Amino acid sequence: MTRVIFANNGENAIHEKFVLKKNFSSVPFFRYPEPTSQLLRNKIAIYVGCAPSQVLCTNGSDEAFVLLLRLFTHPQEEVIICPPTFFMYEYYANITRSKIRKVKRLYDFSINTNSIIKHISRNTKIIILDSPGNPTGIVIPLTDIKKLLQTGIIVIVDEAYFEYCGITAFPLLKLFPNLVITRTFSKWAGMAGLRVGYVLASEKIIADLGKLKLPFNVNSIGLQVALSVLDQKTEYYKRIKKVIRLRDQIIVRLRQIDGVYAYPSQSAFILIQFRPEIAIQKLISALTKVQIFVKYIEQPMLKHCIRVNFSYPSEAAYFVGCLERIIENQKKLH
Ligand SMILES: Cc1ncc(COP(=O)(O)O)c(C=O)c1O
Numbered sequence: 001m002t003r004v005i006f007a008n009n010g011e012n013a014i015h016e017k018f019v020l021k022k023n024f025s026s027v028p029f030f031r032y033p034e035p036t037s038q039l040l041r042n043k044i045a046i047y048v049g050c051a052p053s054q055v056l057c058t059n060g061s062d063e064a065f066v067l068l069l070r071l072f073t074h075p076q077e078e079v080i081i082c083p084p085t086f087f088m089y090e091y092y093a094n095i096t097r098s099k100i101r102k103v104k105r106l107y108d109f110s111i112n113t114n115s116i117i118k119h120i121s122r123n124t125k126i127i128i129l130d131s132p133g134n135p136t137g138i139v140i141p142l143t144d145i146k147k148l149l150q151t152g153i154i155v156i157v158d159e160a161y162f163e164y165c166g167i168t169a170f171p172l173l174k175l176f177p178n179l180v181i182t183r184t185f186s187k188w189a190g191m192a193g194l195r196v197g198y199v200l201a202s203e204k205i206i207a208d209l210g211k212l213k214l215p216f217n218v219n220s221i222g223l224q225v226a227l228s229v230l231d232q233k234t235e236y237y238k239r240i241k242k243v244i245r246l247r248d249q250i251i252v253r254l255r256q257i258d259g260v261y262a263y264p265s266q267s268a269f270i271l272i273q274f275r276p277e278i279a280i281q282k283l284i285s286a287l288t289k290v291q292i293f294v295k296y297i298e299q300p301m302l303k304h305c306i307r308v309n310f311s312y313p314s315e316a317a318y319f320v321g322c323l324e325r326i327i328e329n330q331k332k333l334h
Pocket residue numbers: 009010059060061062063086130133134158160183184185186192196197
């Protein structure tokens with residue numbers, strides 16, 4: 001059987017067989033879910049260390065972004081993002097008819113706080129930062145986040161990959177009511193298909209968002225699985241540690257290949273840069289032919305890069321082997 005490796009979506013398959021063992025057939029899905037997701041909010045509040053009134057459960061963090069843009073922007077008002085960053089922010093802004101202003105990161109992918117502040121106008125309503133970043137894999141220092149919060153603009157810190165690094169902007173929430181944090185069960189808990197995310201913010205913002213969301217935004221199975229994930233947090237963390245260890249081993253291994261540089265990562269994935277003489281689109285096609293799907297991100301700073309992630313050592317080893325062979329073949333042709 002040919003194996004297909006989806007290294008392109010930041011998904012995490014490591015918990016799959018453990019979740020399937022659990023019996024969710026008792027979930028009464030002929031009933032509507034409880035509209036405020038109160039049980040899950042209570043559990044998330046314990047997990048995070050805040051009050052349940054500071055938590056809103058959403059249909060993935062996707063929904064959280066759309067709700068936040070609806071709450072804080074009118075059409076044509078501006079949202080600052082810092083590319084390279086999660087490409088979907090532009091999509092959410094399109095849905096809500098807000099305008100995106102891009103403030104490029106520095107060469108090392110750190111955000112340029114001075115430039116962001118210079119670009120703030122009366123029309124700027126939100127700054128969105130991903131930490132750790134997608135696809136950069138780097139965590140934004142709290143000092144930078146604090147500097148931006150001091151402007152008074154709403155700062156959304158997208159912590160979709162928090163569990164891969166353990167670093168959060170959450171302590172700043174006590175000092176800055178303009179801070180909003182989004183998180184998700186999609187990545188670390190391997191629940192992308194079940195669509196459960198959440199927002200952490202001031203009670204006021206959570207109450208306002210609650211008035212905008214659809215009544216039954218989180219489905220019954222998603223709620224049940226998320227509750228059981230938090231009940232088995234220790235086991236989930238142990239398995240995530242294995243994925244993190246694998247990520248770091250692959251980074252070391254990739255750096256041994258001539259013409260390849262793997263960036264350090266505090267996230268689920270690895271950003272790989274190739275020397276310009278390696279034909280990247282040909283390389284991606286060759287990988288696709290052997291059923292390995294990787295992510296190419298169309299951004300000027302990432303012209304020679306791909307992004308990959310793996311749940312299992314066998315997948316990662318197969319990828320590295322294929323990559324070496326493809327690069328060797330390209331060299332022979334020159
Ligand atoms: C940085 C970042 N934020 C948010 C998301 C969306 O996550 P969700 O599945 O919760 O909508 C992703 C998914 O790839 C992501 O990479």
